[in-house]
Structure formats: structure tokens, C-alpha cells
Amino acid sequence: MNAASARYIDTTLPAGRGLRSRIVERPALALEPDDLARMIADIRAVARTTLGENELTYGVFSGDRETLSRTVLTVVYDTASGEPVAFNALALLRVSLGGREIEVLHLGLVMTAPKARGGGLSAVLYGLTCVLLFVRRQCRPLWISSVTQVPAVVGMVAETFSDVHPGQPATRASFQHRLVARQIMRHWRHAFGVGPEAGFDEERFVITDAYTGGSDNLKKTFDQAAKHRDPRYGELCRLQLDYGRGDDLLQLGRIDMRAAARYLAKVAPPASVTGLIGRLALMLAQGAVLPLIHWLDDTQSWGSLRPWKH
Template identity: 50%
Template sequence: MAFNWRIARAIWQPELDLVFRPSRAFLVEVSGSPGMWMAPGRLEQLQRDCRTVVAACLNGDQLDYGLFEADGKAWNTSVITLVRDAADRRPIAFNAMPLLPVRQGAEQIEVLHLGLVMVDPSARSAGLSWLLYGLTCFFLFLRHRLRPLWISSVTQVPAVVGMVAETFDQVWPGQDGTLPSFAHRHFARQIMASHRHAFGVGQDAGYDAVRSVITDAYTGGSDNLKKSFAVAAKHRDPRYNRFCETLLDYARGDDVLQIGQLNFATLRRFLLKSVPRSALPRLIVQLAVIATQAAVAPVLQWLAADRSLGQLRPAR
């Protein structure tokens, strides 16, 4: 199977294809870059399921950016989390997280963009945020060999701004006490220069690099997602609501671009605060399987010097 990941990662890790049942009510499917390996029939079904959720959220309308661009390239570079109703397997929510290539010094790395989240209105009070954001992020953290992973988020919704600030580390802007480092500003400028299409922001939108605000953002395919402050979901902590109301011009259609990091501190907070206690046993099993794929299996394979290991150690 052809992957655009580095050779070692392709040899040591199979495609990300997980099915996880956190409770009796939901079934979660996580697919990494499905356009690169998934069978055509299954990929088409996944695409239809995501469009079903979009239609439920937008009164029958569809989006035409990111995953839903005509060329379909985003399916090759995104991690898709789909949540189903376990009773009838009806799709009720999904999250699409594209991996954005950026430069960090002489190295090219990937920033995980938290991406498009859509939840069927009938399921918005079901507490799915830990599945749509945290679960997938930490699966990727394990597959990333437990190395810190940079993340980005573009939104005008106070609830999402607060969730990102409280879930991840070193989040700017929006997290008390975090000042922008060179890395924050550097990644933000690269994302705005090369990856606007990933979150539906047109080339004519402005970017205030001092405040990390995208001005007039809803001109690149995300027009249907523009909200007023009154309609946008609020966070339980009023600080984030005041922050967004002060920072953003909702009539113009501004977004805030947040940059942060996923690391061990984030993992600890996620396990202690976000994961329902009833889901912990199943989650621990999944984490153990992924940790084995990401760390234990490669070590065992490398130590077996009498066996071939693809391009890293050819057969005798």
C-alpha cells in the first residue's frame, strides 16, 4: 500500500484503522489517510456518511472545502473520526483532522489541524467532544512515538476556543499565561500562507499576526458555517466568551487561529478529566494496542537481526 509517510513509519505501522466502542450508545471509527489505502467501496461509504452528517447540520446543504473539495485530495492527508449510533449504525458526528506539513528549521514536520467537526443536532447534548477531539489526538500521539505534536485550530466558537485552551498545552492565543513563541508565530504564518484551503478560508481573507486573527474568514467555501456571537456555542467559563467577543468581529466574520502542543501533560489531563470512567477500560486496551504498534513492535522487529525488515534491512 502506498503511503506518503516516511519509509520507517510505513514499515513499522499499518494504516490507522480503528473501531472503538466507548459505551453501549456509540461506535467510533478512526481512519488515517483513508484515501491512500481504503477499498473504493468502503471509502465511498465513509464519504457518504460524512455528507449525511453535514446535511443534517446544514438543513440539507453541503460544504465544498477541505474533505469535500472536488479533487478529493484531503482524504489522503486527513484523519477521520466518525461516530455512529450503536443501535442502528447511523452516522451522527465526524471530525476531519488534516496533517499540515510545515518547516521547523531544516526539518519538515506535521501540524495536526483540529479541523472540521460536525454533530447531528439530535446528538449535540450527548457529550461527544472527548471522542471527536481528544480520543483521536491521543491515538496519534502514541503513533508519534510519544513525541510532542503541534496542533492548530481555526474557529469563532467560544466553546471550541475554550476547549482547545483547556485541553492542550502552550496554546496561543486563548490560554492564560501563554505568550507566543517564535514557533507559534512561525507555524501560524506557514499555515496561513500554504494551507488556507484546509479550513475553508479564501486568499482574500486577512491575517492579523499580532493577535492571530483571520479577518473576513468566511469566503473560501466555509460560508455556511459563519455565526453571530449570539448563536455561537458558549463555553462554561465566561472568560473564553468575553475573549472571543472582544477579539473577533462577528459581523465581518473573523476567526481565531490557535497554535498549541499535544504532550504528556495533555494526555494526563485528558485521562483524568475528559474520559468518562465507564469508557476507561476499553480505552486502555486500545491505547495498549497502539503503543505496541508504535513502540514495542518496532523494537522487537529491529532486534531480530536474522529477519528481513523491508528497505531498512533487506532479505539475505
């Protein structure tokens, strides 16, 4: 591992019985070329088991280094065989909010091989990775986004994260929600395979005719889309989305202490929590304790706050 790659997350955690997950932040920067090529081959192998001969050409599937330098990859493997069985590709999208640049964590594409479905892997692929990044950023609230037409995903996002719109009945679209949504649709639609001709209904947070920018093979009918155990999310999608045209909901929310606590208490597999605790303790030390020690040592520079060299 070189000095630059040491700044990024590259960790392996249990993901349930007989499974392990590898989480890599900005893999184009964190991994050596051969290791990166193996990870991309692994996610393509999962995609083939899911889509058959259909191929996706956008995002991480393109192998583009710029895309992979703002991606967080989570790949789940069968512990016994080493075979990849699921993955998630989160995208880090830069937007401006309150006069400063921030990163929005886009929940991205999730795929699970048919033989591994029904094991609660969505909780690992979404929540575990998000909690890890939240702690990595010293537990500062982090905006998240999701683009989907699948009621199960709409419900998962609404019940896992905070201040989610649309999806949480008590949450209304704030000015910040609208500002972030506008910038995502203006600058980042290519990150989730939405073409330039797609429309955006800001009142309903609905992307119209969304499946024309490389994600064409993900389009589903309402009957094909996986349902959530709470029928309210299916009803929301049925009423708001035109599945024949190919619409998506754009959901925005935050991961904060409340969301992290909900995930760890109710959703995360016990085995992954056990491994996560040690990782979180190390990251908290890196993010909070070590900066304090460094700050108290006034013989060293500390960036623009204490710029001297000696």
C-alpha cells in the same frame, strides 16, 4: 485490507452510551473505494441534519483523494440503528520547523446532529482521536491547530492541549508558534475553507474575513456561537473577533503526555477509555517494543540505519 492500508489506523471504539466511533487515518489510502464512499456519504448525512439545504464544498466534502489522503476521519454512529450522528475531519498539515518537516494536526470541522448534542461528543471527536495519533507516533509531542469563532471550541482547545495560544493566559506566542502560523496561513488555508483574500493579524492570531473559501455557511453571529462554561473564552472572542466581517481565531498548541493524561483523566467517556487502553497497548508494542526486537536482530535490514538486505 491490503498491505499499504495496514499501516494506518482504522479502529472502532465506544463513544458513550449507545454510541460507537470509527477512526480512520488517511482514508483515501486505508480504505477500499466502496468503504471510503460510505464514510463520505455518512459525513454528508450529518452535515445535512446540521446545515439543512446549505452545503459545504471544501475539504473532505469535495471527495478529493489528495485531501482524503492527509485526513483523519472520526465518525460517531448510533449503535442500535447504525445511523451516523457526528463526525470530525482532522487534517495533517506539513510544515517546516527547526530545519525538518513536521506534521501539524489541524482539528478541523466538527458536526453533531441536533439529536445527539449535549452528550459530550466533542471530547470523543477531538481528544480521543488526538490521543490515538499521539500514541501512534510513539508519544512524541504533536503540534495541533484550530480555526474557529466559537467560544466553546476555543475553551475546549485551551483546556485540553498544552502551550495553546491564544486561549491560555499563561501562554505567549513563541517564535515557533509564529513560524507554524505563518506557514499554515501561507500554504494550508484551503484546508479549512479560508480564501486567499482573508487577512491574518499575527499579533492577535486573528484571521480576518475568513468565510470566503468554501466555509461560507459556517459563519455565525456572536449570539449564535456556542458558549463555553468559562466566560473568559466568550470575552476573548467578543473582544478580538469581528463577527459581522467573519473573523476567526487561529489557535496553536501541542498534544504531549500532560495533555493526554488530562484528557484520559477528566474528559474521556469511561467506556471509550476501557476500549482505548487495549488499542494503546497494541500501538505501544508496535511503536516501541517491536522496533527494539527488530533492531536486536542484526540479520535484517533496518532502513538507512542498517541498509543491508541479508
